[in-house]
Amino acid sequence: MLAPSLFGGHRLVVVTGVQESAAALADSLVSYTKEPDPELTLVVVHNGGKRNDALLKAFKAAGAAVDECPKISSAGERVAFVRNEVRFAGGKITPDAVTALLEAVGNDLRGLSAAASQLVSDFGGVIDADAVARFHRGQAEVTGFTVAERVLVGDMAGSVEMLRWALDRGVAHVLVADALADGVRTAARVASLNTTNIGELARQLKLPPWKVKKAQAQARGWSIDGLQQAIGVVAELNADVKGAAASADYALERAVRRIVGIRAASAGGRARALR
Incomplete structure (x- = not known):
């Protein structure tokens, strides 16, 4: 690390996992802080804990810049x-676009960071859900959750179209079934509580507010009886896509049509408490 570069110029050295480094390496790094090379930028990555904590203290004492990177685990984070x-x-993003991006990319922080940067570069200004959909064409539009959204709002044509598109794109049957089950059960949980306050629902159900708000919108037009029936359908579907049915494709489309039909029949029905 201290040897001069054959090509000259400034160098960047990144040492990861220093919390696990052997004593000899830790000592060498501490020694380096006393006589740093002006032609070299050294980055050390410590993943937390007390081990080799003295190494961090030495770098801080030497005036090193510190970037704290707390673990991101919750939906709100x-x-x-x-x-x-x-x-x-350099941009701004609407709440529905944030939701769309998370559904399209998932929880991978590197992927989210790269997508955020690219979206601003491509669209600039304010990023909305339409921009995310256009950017992630073939991803955001064919997830199991997209199918579930169409099903829960009673869009028969859209549900079947999204389902067939998802299957054609190779989305696993079990992922679509899981998304349907999650959507139906979340809508039922939201509808069963005697409050419409998003904050209170989020606290009681231990769900992020954006998901509660989405479930509230999806639960409109459903009766409690209808949601109970839909829960039965997704429970049956779970077994079907795991081998109980001769054709998982057929089982999924049949379940989609049944759930949309249940919603149509239950719309306007008197809600009763879940038993």
Whole structure:
């Protein structure tokens, strides 16, 4: 690390996992802080804990810049992460676009960061859900959750179209079935509580507010009896896509049509408490 470069110029050295480094390496790094090379930028990555904590203290004492990177695990933290990444890239993002991006990319922070930067570069200004859909054409539009959204709002044509598109794109049967089950059960949980306050529902159900708001919208037009029937359908579907049915494709489309039909029949029906 201390040897001069054959090509000259400034060098960047990144040492990861220093919390696990042997004593000899830790000592060498501490020694380096006393006589740093002006032609070299050294980055050390410590993943937390007390081990080799003295190494961090030595770098801090030497005036090293410190970037704290707390673990991101909750849904709210991921939403904040996306917003911050877009802001750092020079743009703004709408709440529905944040939701769409998380559904399209998932929880991978590197992927979210790259997507946020690219969205700002491609679209600039304010990023909305339409921009995310266009950017992730073939991803955001063919997830199991997209199918579930169409089913829960009673869109028969859209549900079947999205399902066939998802299957054609290779989305696993079990992922579509799981998304349907999650959507139906979340809508039922939201509808069964005697409050419409998003904050209160989020607290009681231990769900992020954006998911509660989405479930509230999807639960409109459903009766409690209808949601109970739909829960039975998704439970049956779970077994079908895991081998009980001769054709998982047929089982999925049949379940989609049944759930949309149940919603149509139950719309306007008197809601009764879940037993």
